Amino acid sequence: xxxxxxxxxxxxxxxxxxxxxxxxxxxxxxxxxxxxxxxxxxxxxxxxxxxxxxxxxxxxxxxxxxxxxxxxxxxxxxxxxxxxxxxxxxxxxxxxxxxxxxxxxxxxxxxxxxxxxxxxxxxxxxxxxxxxxxxxxxxxxxxxxxxxxxxxxxxxxxxxxxxxxxxxxxxxxxxxxxxxxxxxxxxxxxxxxxxxxxxxxxxxx
Amino acid sequence: xxxxxxxxxxxxxxxxxxxxxxxxxxxxxxxxxxxxxxxxxxxxxxxxxxxxxxxxxxxxxxxxxxxxxxxxxxxxxxxxxxxxxxxxxxxxxxxxxxxxxxxxxxxxxxxxxxxxxxxxxxxxxxxxxxxxxxxxxxxxxxxxxxxxxxxxxxxxxxxxxxxxxxxxxxxxxxxxxxxxxxxxxxxxxxxxxxxxxxxxxxxxx
DNA sequence: TGTACATCAGTGAACGCGCGTTCACTGATGTAC
DNA sequence: TGTACATCAGTGAACGCGCGTTCACTGATGTAC
Numbered sequence: 001x002x003x004x005x006x007x008x009x010x011x012x013x014x015x016x017x018x019x020x021x022x023x024x025x026x027x028x029x030x031x032x033x034x035x036x037x038x039x040x041x042x043x044x045x046x047x048x049x050x051x052x053x054x055x056x057x058x059x060x061x062x063x064x065x066x067x068x069x070x071x072x073x074x075x076x077x078x079x080x081x082x083x084x085x086x087x088x089x090x091x092x093x094x095x096x097x098x099x100x101x102x103x104x105x106x107x108x109x110x111x112x113x114x115x116x117x118x119x120x121x122x123x124x125x126x127x128x129x130x131x132x133x134x135x136x137x138x139x140x141x142x143x144x145x146x147x148x149x150x151x152x153x154x155x156x157x158x159x160x161x162x163x164x165x166x167x168x169x170x171x172x173x174x175x176x177x178x179x180x181x182x183x184x185x186x187x188x189x190x191x192x193x194x195x196x197x198x199x200x201x202x203x204x205x
Numbered sequence: 206x207x208x209x210x211x212x213x214x215x216x217x218x219x220x221x222x223x224x225x226x227x228x229x230x231x232x233x234x235x236x237x238x239x240x241x242x243x244x245x246x247x248x249x250x251x252x253x254x255x256x257x258x259x260x261x262x263x264x265x266x267x268x269x270x271x272x273x274x275x276x277x278x279x280x281x282x283x284x285x286x287x288x289x290x291x292x293x294x295x296x297x298x299x300x301x302x303x304x305x306x307x308x309x310x311x312x313x314x315x316x317x318x319x320x321x322x323x324x325x326x327x328x329x330x331x332x333x334x335x336x337x338x339x340x341x342x343x344x345x346x347x348x349x350x351x352x353x354x355x356x357x358x359x360x361x362x363x364x365x366x367x368x369x370x371x372x373x374x375x376x377x378x379x380x381x382x383x384x385x386x387x388x389x390x391x392x393x394x395x396x397x398x399x400x401x402x403x404x405x406x407x408x409x410x
Numbered sequence: 411t412g413t414a415c416a417t418c419a420g421t422g423a424a425c426g427c428g429c430g431t432t433c434a435c436t437g438a439t440g441t442a443c
Numbered sequence: 444t445g446t447a448c449a450t451c452a453g454t455g456a457a458c459g460c461g462c463g464t465t466c467a468c469t470g471a472t473g474t475a476c
Contacts, residue, residue: 007438007452027318029234033430044430046453054430110373111316113232150394153385157375158367158395164374165366168315180358189355190363194395197402212419212471238463249463251420259463 012050014040019061020104028112033057055114062114063122065105070129072098077132084139085200088159091136092191095163096183099171110164133160143200155198162190217255219245224266225309233317238262260319267319268327270310275334277303282337289344290405293364296341297396300368301388304376315369338365348405360403367395 008014018039022031033054037044051057076094080087099106108114116126137156141149166187170179179186195201213219223244227236238259242249256262281299285292304311313319321331342361346354371392375384384391400406 011452029318032428034428042452043454045432045455048431049452113234150398151385154391154394155398157385157391158398161370161374161391161395162363162367163370165368165370168373169366169369170362180362186359186362186366189359190366190399193355193360193363193402194399195402197398197400216419237461239461247419248421250422250465253464254419 008040008042008046011040011042011046015042015047015050015057016061016064019057020108023058023061023107023112024104028058028107031058055118058108058112059114059118059122061105062108062112063119063125065102065109066122066125066129068102068105069098069109070125070132073129073132077136080136084136084143085195088136088140089191089195091133092159092163092187093184095160096167096171096187099167103172106167130156130160140200144198148199150198155194158194159191162194163187166190213245213247213251216245216247216251220247220252220255220262221266221269224262225313228263228266228312228317229309233263233312236263236317263313263317264319264323264327266310267313267317268324268330270307270314271327271330271334273307273310274303274314275330275337278334278337282341285341289341289348290400293341293345294396294400296338297364297368297392298389300365301372301376301392304372308377311372335361335365345405349403353404355403360399363399364396367399368392371395 015036018036019031021039022036033047034044036057037047047057051060072094073091076090077087080090114122117123134153134156137159138152141152141155144150166183170181170186171183192201220241223241224236226244227241238252239249241262242252252262256265277299278296281295282292285295319327322328339358339361342364343357346357346360349355371388375386375391376388397406
Protein backbone atom coordinates (compact mmCIF):
# COMPACT_ATOMS: atom_id res chain seq x y z
CA UNK A 1 0.00 0.00 0.00
CA UNK A 2 2.13 2.89 -1.23
CA UNK A 3 0.71 6.00 0.35
CA UNK A 4 0.94 8.73 -2.26
CA UNK A 5 1.05 12.38 -1.41
CA UNK A 6 3.87 14.71 -0.70
CA UNK A 7 6.01 11.76 0.26
CA UNK A 8 6.08 9.07 -2.32
CA UNK A 9 6.56 6.05 -0.11
CA UNK A 10 8.88 4.01 -2.27
CA UNK A 11 10.36 6.36 -4.78
CA UNK A 12 13.67 4.56 -5.09
CA UNK A 13 12.12 1.40 -6.44
CA UNK A 14 9.56 3.33 -8.48
CA UNK A 15 12.43 5.08 -10.26
CA UNK A 16 14.13 1.78 -10.99
CA UNK A 17 10.93 0.49 -12.51
CA UNK A 18 10.41 3.64 -14.55
CA UNK A 19 13.99 3.28 -15.78
CA UNK A 20 13.30 -0.32 -16.78
CA UNK A 21 10.26 0.72 -18.80
CA UNK A 22 12.10 3.50 -20.57
CA UNK A 23 15.19 1.44 -21.27
CA UNK A 24 13.06 -1.35 -22.68
CA UNK A 25 11.06 0.97 -24.90
CA UNK A 26 13.67 3.45 -26.06
CA UNK A 27 16.98 1.77 -25.54
CA UNK A 28 19.71 2.85 -23.15
CA UNK A 29 20.30 5.96 -25.25
CA UNK A 30 16.70 7.05 -25.06
CA UNK A 31 16.62 6.81 -21.31
CA UNK A 32 16.71 10.12 -19.49
CA UNK A 33 16.68 10.80 -15.81
CA UNK A 34 14.10 13.54 -16.25
CA UNK A 35 11.67 11.27 -18.00
CA UNK A 36 12.09 8.55 -15.41
CA UNK A 37 11.32 11.09 -12.71
CA UNK A 38 8.29 12.29 -14.61
CA UNK A 39 7.02 8.75 -15.03
CA UNK A 40 7.37 8.20 -11.30
CA UNK A 41 5.32 11.37 -10.75
CA UNK A 42 8.15 13.35 -9.28
CA UNK A 43 10.48 16.27 -10.02
CA UNK A 44 13.87 15.43 -11.56
CA UNK A 45 15.57 16.87 -8.52
CA UNK A 46 13.89 14.30 -6.30
CA UNK A 47 15.92 11.58 -7.96
CA UNK A 48 19.01 12.91 -6.22
CA UNK A 49 17.61 11.94 -2.82
CA UNK A 50 18.06 8.31 -3.89
CA UNK A 51 20.74 8.17 -6.55
CA UNK A 52 23.98 9.93 -7.24
CA UNK A 53 22.84 10.63 -10.79
CA UNK A 54 21.76 9.16 -14.04
CA UNK A 55 24.51 6.54 -14.29
CA UNK A 56 23.92 5.41 -10.75
CA UNK A 57 20.26 4.75 -11.49
CA UNK A 58 21.12 2.66 -14.53
CA UNK A 59 23.72 0.76 -12.53
CA UNK A 60 21.12 -0.07 -9.89
CA UNK A 61 18.71 -1.45 -12.51
CA UNK A 62 21.57 -3.54 -13.87
CA UNK A 63 22.40 -4.76 -10.39
CA UNK A 64 18.84 -5.86 -9.75
CA UNK A 65 18.91 -7.55 -13.14
CA UNK A 66 22.01 -9.55 -12.28
CA UNK A 67 20.40 -10.50 -9.00
CA UNK A 68 17.37 -11.94 -10.78
CA UNK A 69 19.58 -13.46 -13.44
CA UNK A 70 21.77 -15.25 -10.92
CA UNK A 71 18.70 -16.59 -9.13
CA UNK A 72 17.19 -17.81 -12.38
CA UNK A 73 20.41 -19.55 -13.38
CA UNK A 74 20.72 -21.12 -9.94
CA UNK A 75 17.13 -22.32 -10.07
CA UNK A 76 17.68 -23.87 -13.50
CA UNK A 77 20.84 -25.55 -12.31
CA UNK A 78 19.13 -27.01 -9.25
CA UNK A 79 16.18 -28.18 -11.27
CA UNK A 80 18.43 -30.09 -13.64
CA UNK A 81 20.08 -31.98 -10.81
CA UNK A 82 21.21 -34.65 -10.29
CA UNK A 83 21.90 -34.91 -14.02
CA UNK A 84 24.90 -32.80 -14.90
CA UNK A 85 23.74 -32.74 -18.50
CA UNK A 86 20.22 -31.63 -17.69
CA UNK A 87 21.53 -28.96 -15.35
CA UNK A 88 23.85 -27.60 -17.99
CA UNK A 89 21.21 -27.49 -20.70
CA UNK A 90 18.76 -25.84 -18.34
CA UNK A 91 21.13 -23.00 -17.55
CA UNK A 92 21.62 -22.32 -21.25
CA UNK A 93 17.89 -22.18 -21.75
CA UNK A 94 17.53 -19.96 -18.70
CA UNK A 95 19.75 -17.35 -20.30
CA UNK A 96 17.40 -16.87 -23.22
CA UNK A 97 14.34 -17.07 -21.01
CA UNK A 98 15.74 -14.31 -18.84
CA UNK A 99 16.41 -12.05 -21.82
CA UNK A 100 12.86 -12.60 -23.00
CA UNK A 101 11.18 -12.11 -19.69
CA UNK A 102 13.22 -9.18 -18.41
CA UNK A 103 14.21 -7.17 -21.48
CA UNK A 104 14.70 -3.95 -19.53
CA UNK A 105 17.08 -5.61 -17.10
CA UNK A 106 18.83 -7.41 -19.92
CA UNK A 107 19.49 -4.19 -21.82
CA UNK A 108 20.67 -2.39 -18.70
CA UNK A 109 23.06 -5.26 -18.00
CA UNK A 110 24.46 -5.92 -21.44
CA UNK A 111 23.72 -3.03 -23.73
CA UNK A 112 23.78 0.10 -21.62
CA UNK A 113 27.52 0.39 -21.39
CA UNK A 114 27.54 0.18 -17.61
CA UNK A 115 30.71 -1.54 -16.52
CA UNK A 116 30.29 -4.59 -14.37
CA UNK A 117 33.20 -3.31 -12.32
CA UNK A 118 31.50 -0.05 -11.52
CA UNK A 119 30.82 -1.04 -7.94
CA UNK A 120 31.88 -4.02 -5.83
CA UNK A 121 28.25 -5.10 -5.39
CA UNK A 122 27.67 -5.14 -9.12
CA UNK A 123 30.86 -7.09 -9.75
CA UNK A 124 29.95 -9.59 -7.02
CA UNK A 125 26.48 -10.36 -8.27
CA UNK A 126 27.68 -10.63 -11.88
CA UNK A 127 30.29 -13.09 -10.69
CA UNK A 128 27.63 -15.06 -8.87
CA UNK A 129 25.64 -15.42 -12.11
CA UNK A 130 28.71 -16.43 -14.06
CA UNK A 131 29.81 -18.96 -11.49
CA UNK A 132 26.55 -20.91 -11.74
CA UNK A 133 27.22 -21.62 -15.39
CA UNK A 134 30.83 -22.42 -14.59
CA UNK A 135 29.85 -24.90 -11.94
CA UNK A 136 27.43 -26.54 -14.36
CA UNK A 137 30.24 -26.80 -16.89
CA UNK A 138 32.62 -28.21 -14.29
CA UNK A 139 30.09 -30.89 -13.25
CA UNK A 140 29.64 -31.83 -16.84
CA UNK A 141 33.32 -32.03 -17.60
CA UNK A 142 33.58 -34.87 -15.08
CA UNK A 143 31.93 -36.99 -17.74
CA UNK A 144 34.66 -36.34 -20.25
CA UNK A 145 37.79 -38.47 -20.19
CA UNK A 146 40.42 -36.36 -18.39
CA UNK A 147 42.94 -36.46 -21.22
CA UNK A 148 40.55 -34.83 -23.68
CA UNK A 149 38.76 -32.63 -21.20
CA UNK A 150 38.78 -28.92 -22.04
CA UNK A 151 38.87 -26.42 -19.18
CA UNK A 152 35.33 -26.02 -17.85
CA UNK A 153 35.60 -22.26 -17.97
CA UNK A 154 36.20 -22.61 -21.69
CA UNK A 155 33.05 -24.40 -22.51
CA UNK A 156 31.01 -22.31 -20.14
CA UNK A 157 32.34 -19.38 -22.15
CA UNK A 158 31.27 -21.08 -25.38
CA UNK A 159 27.74 -21.55 -24.17
CA UNK A 160 27.61 -18.07 -22.72
CA UNK A 161 28.74 -16.66 -26.06
CA UNK A 162 26.34 -18.75 -28.08
CA UNK A 163 23.43 -17.78 -25.86
CA UNK A 164 24.37 -14.14 -25.95
CA UNK A 165 24.78 -14.18 -29.72
CA UNK A 166 21.43 -15.83 -30.25
CA UNK A 167 19.75 -13.26 -28.05
CA UNK A 168 21.45 -10.28 -29.64
CA UNK A 169 21.05 -11.33 -33.24
CA UNK A 170 17.81 -13.23 -33.28
CA UNK A 171 15.76 -12.57 -30.18
CA UNK A 172 15.84 -8.80 -30.31
CA UNK A 173 14.61 -6.72 -33.20
CA UNK A 174 17.88 -4.85 -33.56
CA UNK A 175 20.29 -5.54 -36.38
CA UNK A 176 19.67 -8.79 -38.26
CA UNK A 177 15.96 -8.14 -38.32
CA UNK A 178 14.00 -11.37 -38.58
CA UNK A 179 15.25 -14.71 -37.40
CA UNK A 180 15.25 -17.73 -39.69
CA UNK A 181 14.24 -19.90 -36.72
CA UNK A 182 12.72 -19.38 -33.30
CA UNK A 183 15.60 -18.34 -31.05
CA UNK A 184 14.74 -21.06 -28.54
CA UNK A 185 15.11 -23.74 -31.20
CA UNK A 186 18.29 -22.18 -32.46
CA UNK A 187 19.87 -22.18 -29.03
CA UNK A 188 18.60 -25.64 -28.16
CA UNK A 189 19.91 -27.18 -31.35
CA UNK A 190 23.18 -25.29 -31.14
CA UNK A 191 23.84 -26.52 -27.63
CA UNK A 192 22.85 -30.01 -28.75
CA UNK A 193 25.39 -30.05 -31.57
CA UNK A 194 28.01 -28.61 -29.27
CA UNK A 195 27.50 -31.25 -26.56
CA UNK A 196 27.61 -33.96 -29.18
CA UNK A 197 30.94 -32.51 -30.25
CA UNK A 198 32.18 -32.96 -26.70
CA UNK A 199 31.04 -36.58 -26.77
CA UNK A 200 28.57 -35.89 -24.00
CA UNK A 201 25.51 -37.01 -25.83
CA UNK A 202 25.12 -39.79 -28.34
CA UNK A 203 26.18 -38.95 -31.92
CA UNK A 204 23.05 -40.77 -33.00
CA UNK A 205 20.06 -38.46 -33.57
CA UNK B 206 46.25 15.02 -52.27
CA UNK B 207 43.24 16.64 -50.68
CA UNK B 208 43.44 20.32 -51.41
CA UNK B 209 42.38 22.11 -48.26
CA UNK B 210 41.02 25.59 -48.18
CA UNK B 211 37.59 26.97 -48.41
CA UNK B 212 36.49 23.87 -50.20
CA UNK B 213 37.40 20.73 -48.39
CA UNK B 214 37.86 18.40 -51.30
CA UNK B 215 36.40 15.24 -49.88
CA UNK B 216 34.34 16.23 -46.90
CA UNK B 217 31.84 13.44 -47.22
CA UNK B 218 34.41 10.74 -46.64
CA UNK B 219 36.27 12.82 -44.06
CA UNK B 220 33.06 12.99 -42.04
CA UNK B 221 32.59 9.24 -42.25
CA UNK B 222 36.10 8.75 -40.96
CA UNK B 223 35.63 11.26 -38.16
CA UNK B 224 32.44 9.42 -37.23
CA UNK B 225 34.32 6.13 -37.16
CA UNK B 226 36.92 7.56 -34.80
CA UNK B 227 34.35 9.02 -32.47
CA UNK B 228 32.15 5.94 -32.45
CA UNK B 229 35.12 3.77 -31.69
CA UNK B 230 36.32 5.96 -28.86
CA UNK B 231 33.10 7.06 -27.24
CA UNK B 232 30.54 4.54 -28.34
CA UNK B 233 27.50 5.21 -30.49
CA UNK B 234 25.99 7.30 -27.69
CA UNK B 235 28.99 9.55 -27.44
CA UNK B 236 28.99 10.30 -31.13
CA UNK B 237 27.74 13.75 -32.04
CA UNK B 238 27.38 15.33 -35.41
CA UNK B 239 28.91 18.56 -34.18
CA UNK B 240 32.04 16.86 -32.95
CA UNK B 241 32.45 14.92 -36.16
CA UNK B 242 32.21 18.18 -38.09
CA UNK B 243 34.75 19.78 -35.79
CA UNK B 244 37.13 16.89 -36.23
CA UNK B 245 36.83 17.22 -39.98
CA UNK B 246 37.66 20.91 -39.60
CA UNK B 247 34.28 22.15 -40.65
CA UNK B 248 31.17 23.84 -39.33
CA UNK B 249 28.32 21.55 -38.20
CA UNK B 250 26.13 23.09 -40.85
CA UNK B 251 28.45 21.87 -43.57
CA UNK B 252 27.50 18.30 -42.76
CA UNK B 253 24.09 18.94 -44.24
CA UNK B 254 25.59 19.38 -47.70
CA UNK B 255 26.40 15.67 -47.62
CA UNK B 256 24.05 13.96 -45.21
CA UNK B 257 20.44 14.32 -44.25
CA UNK B 258 21.44 14.43 -40.61
CA UNK B 259 23.09 12.60 -37.78
CA UNK B 260 21.38 9.26 -38.33
CA UNK B 261 22.14 9.34 -42.01
CA UNK B 262 25.84 9.77 -41.30
CA UNK B 263 25.86 6.79 -38.93
CA UNK B 264 23.97 4.72 -41.48
CA UNK B 265 26.59 5.51 -44.11
CA UNK B 266 29.41 4.40 -41.83
CA UNK B 267 27.49 1.19 -41.17
CA UNK B 268 26.96 0.70 -44.89
CA UNK B 269 30.65 1.05 -45.61
CA UNK B 270 31.31 -1.36 -42.77
CA UNK B 271 29.02 -4.00 -44.26
CA UNK B 272 30.72 -3.49 -47.59
CA UNK B 273 34.13 -4.24 -46.11
CA UNK B 274 32.68 -7.03 -44.03
CA UNK B 275 31.11 -8.74 -47.02
CA UNK B 276 34.38 -8.46 -48.95
CA UNK B 277 36.35 -9.89 -46.06
CA UNK B 278 33.96 -12.79 -45.70
CA UNK B 279 34.03 -13.45 -49.41
CA UNK B 280 37.80 -13.37 -49.43
CA UNK B 281 37.99 -15.84 -46.55
CA UNK B 282 35.52 -18.12 -48.26
CA UNK B 283 37.47 -18.08 -51.51
CA UNK B 284 40.73 -18.65 -49.71
CA UNK B 285 39.37 -21.76 -48.02
CA UNK B 286 38.32 -23.32 -51.31
CA UNK B 287 38.15 -25.98 -52.54
CA UNK B 288 37.76 -27.40 -49.04
CA UNK B 289 34.27 -26.74 -47.76
CA UNK B 290 35.50 -27.20 -44.24
CA UNK B 291 38.41 -24.79 -44.58
CA UNK B 292 36.16 -22.22 -46.22
CA UNK B 293 33.63 -22.45 -43.42
CA UNK B 294 36.20 -22.15 -40.66
CA UNK B 295 37.84 -19.22 -42.40
CA UNK B 296 34.61 -17.25 -42.55
CA UNK B 297 34.09 -17.76 -38.83
CA UNK B 298 37.57 -16.50 -38.14
CA UNK B 299 37.03 -13.58 -40.49
CA UNK B 300 34.13 -12.37 -38.39
CA UNK B 301 36.30 -11.89 -35.35
CA UNK B 302 39.15 -10.47 -37.38
CA UNK B 303 36.82 -7.88 -38.85
CA UNK B 304 35.55 -6.83 -35.42
CA UNK B 305 39.13 -6.41 -34.25
CA UNK B 306 40.40 -4.57 -37.25
CA UNK B 307 37.43 -2.29 -37.83
CA UNK B 308 35.97 -1.58 -34.42
CA UNK B 309 34.33 1.67 -35.51
CA UNK B 310 32.56 -0.01 -38.38
CA UNK B 311 31.64 -2.95 -36.20
CA UNK B 312 30.03 -0.74 -33.58
CA UNK B 313 28.17 1.30 -36.18
CA UNK B 314 26.84 -1.93 -37.70
CA UNK B 315 25.91 -3.87 -34.61
CA UNK B 316 25.72 -1.60 -31.62
CA UNK B 317 24.54 1.76 -32.87
CA UNK B 318 20.89 0.84 -33.18
CA UNK B 319 20.79 1.60 -36.88
CA UNK B 320 18.32 -0.75 -38.51
CA UNK B 321 19.65 -2.83 -41.33
CA UNK B 322 16.40 -2.14 -43.13
CA UNK B 323 16.85 1.59 -42.99
CA UNK B 324 17.66 1.85 -46.67
CA UNK B 325 17.57 -0.68 -49.52
CA UNK B 326 21.34 -0.33 -50.07
CA UNK B 327 22.07 -1.12 -46.44
CA UNK B 328 19.75 -4.11 -46.47
CA UNK B 329 21.32 -5.38 -49.69
CA UNK B 330 24.91 -5.23 -48.53
CA UNK B 331 24.03 -6.80 -45.17
CA UNK B 332 22.34 -9.61 -47.06
CA UNK B 333 25.43 -10.03 -49.21
CA UNK B 334 27.56 -10.52 -46.09
CA UNK B 335 25.12 -12.97 -44.58
CA UNK B 336 24.83 -14.97 -47.77
CA UNK B 337 28.56 -15.72 -47.88
CA UNK B 338 28.33 -17.52 -44.57
CA UNK B 339 25.18 -19.28 -45.70
CA UNK B 340 26.81 -20.51 -48.85
CA UNK B 341 29.76 -21.80 -46.83
CA UNK B 342 27.32 -23.63 -44.57
CA UNK B 343 25.44 -25.04 -47.56
CA UNK B 344 28.67 -26.33 -49.13
CA UNK B 345 29.59 -27.95 -45.88
CA UNK B 346 26.22 -29.58 -45.36
CA UNK B 347 26.82 -31.57 -48.54
CA UNK B 348 29.21 -33.63 -46.45
CA UNK B 349 26.56 -34.60 -43.95
CA UNK B 350 24.35 -37.59 -44.72
CA UNK B 351 21.08 -36.12 -46.04
CA UNK B 352 18.86 -37.79 -43.48
CA UNK B 353 20.67 -36.14 -40.56
CA UNK B 354 21.47 -32.90 -42.31
CA UNK B 355 20.25 -29.77 -40.54
CA UNK B 356 19.18 -26.81 -42.67
CA UNK B 357 22.33 -24.89 -43.68
CA UNK B 358 20.78 -21.62 -42.60
CA UNK B 359 20.53 -23.09 -39.13
CA UNK B 360 24.15 -23.83 -38.68
CA UNK B 361 25.24 -20.65 -40.33
CA UNK B 362 23.06 -18.98 -37.70
CA UNK B 363 24.80 -20.97 -34.97
CA UNK B 364 28.23 -19.88 -36.10
CA UNK B 365 27.10 -16.31 -36.59
CA UNK B 366 25.69 -16.26 -33.08
CA UNK B 367 28.76 -17.86 -31.53
CA UNK B 368 31.06 -15.42 -33.30
CA UNK B 369 28.95 -12.46 -32.34
CA UNK B 370 28.74 -13.60 -28.74
CA UNK B 371 32.48 -14.09 -28.49
CA UNK B 372 33.09 -10.63 -29.87
CA UNK B 373 30.56 -8.91 -27.65
CA UNK B 374 31.46 -10.66 -24.43
CA UNK B 375 35.14 -11.29 -24.73
CA UNK B 376 36.70 -9.20 -27.46
CA UNK B 377 35.35 -5.83 -26.39
CA UNK B 378 35.95 -4.27 -23.02
CA UNK B 379 32.25 -3.78 -22.34
CA UNK B 380 30.38 -5.93 -19.87
CA UNK B 381 32.12 -9.17 -18.88
CA UNK B 382 35.40 -7.32 -18.51
CA UNK B 383 38.33 -9.66 -18.95
CA UNK B 384 38.22 -12.81 -20.99
CA UNK B 385 39.37 -16.12 -19.56
CA UNK B 386 40.93 -16.98 -22.93
CA UNK B 387 42.01 -15.12 -26.04
CA UNK B 388 38.85 -14.58 -28.08
CA UNK B 389 40.47 -16.11 -31.15
CA UNK B 390 41.15 -19.34 -29.27
CA UNK B 391 37.68 -19.33 -27.81
CA UNK B 392 36.05 -18.99 -31.20
CA UNK B 393 38.37 -21.46 -32.86
CA UNK B 394 37.81 -24.12 -30.22
CA UNK B 395 34.07 -23.47 -30.08
CA UNK B 396 33.73 -23.92 -33.83
CA UNK B 397 35.88 -27.03 -33.57
CA UNK B 398 33.64 -28.65 -30.99
CA UNK B 399 30.59 -27.65 -32.97
CA UNK B 400 31.85 -29.17 -36.22
CA UNK B 401 32.78 -32.33 -34.38
CA UNK B 402 29.20 -32.42 -33.14
CA UNK B 403 28.02 -32.36 -36.73
CA UNK B 404 30.33 -35.25 -37.53
CA UNK B 405 32.29 -33.10 -39.95
CA UNK B 406 35.64 -33.55 -38.32
CA UNK B 407 37.04 -36.58 -36.57
CA UNK B 408 35.92 -37.08 -32.96
CA UNK B 409 39.54 -37.90 -32.24
CA UNK B 410 41.42 -34.84 -31.02
C1' DT C 411 44.20 34.29 -72.63
C1' DG C 412 40.96 36.95 -70.29
C1' DT C 413 36.44 38.11 -68.53
C1' DA C 414 31.59 37.22 -66.91
C1' DC C 415 28.95 34.32 -64.71
C1' DA C 416 26.66 30.10 -62.65
C1' DT C 417 27.34 26.74 -59.28
C1' DC C 418 27.42 25.13 -54.88
C1' DA C 419 30.37 23.80 -50.74
C1' DG C 420 31.19 25.90 -46.66
C1' DT C 421 30.30 29.93 -43.14
C1' DG C 422 28.62 31.86 -38.96
C1' DA C 423 24.99 33.35 -36.36
C1' DA C 424 20.97 31.96 -34.40
C1' DC C 425 17.12 28.94 -32.79
C1' DG C 426 14.64 26.10 -29.49
C1' DC C 427 15.17 22.13 -26.79
C1' DG C 428 15.78 18.98 -23.18
C1' DC C 429 19.24 17.47 -20.65
C1' DG C 430 21.65 16.67 -15.87
C1' DT C 431 22.46 19.00 -11.91
C1' DT C 432 22.29 22.70 -7.93
C1' DC C 433 20.02 25.11 -4.47
C1' DA C 434 17.30 27.21 -0.94
C1' DC C 435 12.89 26.04 0.33
C1' DT C 436 8.69 23.66 2.34
C1' DG C 437 5.68 20.74 4.29
C1' DA C 438 4.52 15.89 5.71
C1' DT C 439 5.96 12.52 9.01
C1' DG C 440 7.26 10.65 13.25
C1' DT C 441 9.11 11.13 17.84
C1' DA C 442 10.05 13.23 22.60
C1' DC C 443 8.03 14.96 26.37
C1' DT D 444 -3.72 13.04 24.27
C1' DG D 445 -1.63 17.11 22.80
C1' DT D 446 2.20 20.11 21.59
C1' DA D 447 7.02 21.28 20.01
C1' DC D 448 10.35 20.06 17.28
C1' DA D 449 13.80 17.50 14.31
C1' DT D 450 14.08 15.08 10.18
C1' DC D 451 14.33 14.71 5.49
C1' DA D 452 11.77 13.57 1.03
C1' DG D 453 10.18 16.22 -2.46
C1' DT D 454 9.49 21.11 -4.72
C1' DG D 455 10.25 24.49 -8.20
C1' DA D 456 13.06 27.72 -10.17
C1' DA D 457 17.24 28.31 -12.23
C1' DC D 458 21.79 27.26 -14.41
C1' DG D 459 24.89 26.33 -18.20
C1' DC D 460 25.58 23.25 -21.85
C1' DG D 461 25.88 21.14 -26.16
C1' DC D 462 22.98 19.29 -29.13
C1' DG D 463 20.76 19.00 -34.09
C1' DT D 464 19.08 21.87 -37.35
C1' DT D 465 17.84 26.31 -40.26
C1' DC D 466 19.04 30.15 -42.89
C1' DA D 467 20.74 33.85 -45.60
C1' DC D 468 25.24 34.58 -46.90
C1' DT D 469 29.91 34.32 -49.30
C1' DG D 470 33.65 33.16 -51.76
C1' DA D 471 36.28 29.49 -54.31
C1' DT D 472 35.92 26.82 -58.44
C1' DG D 473 35.14 25.78 -63.08
C1' DT D 474 33.05 26.73 -67.49
C1' DA D 475 31.29 29.47 -71.60
C1' DC D 476 32.45 32.66 -74.72
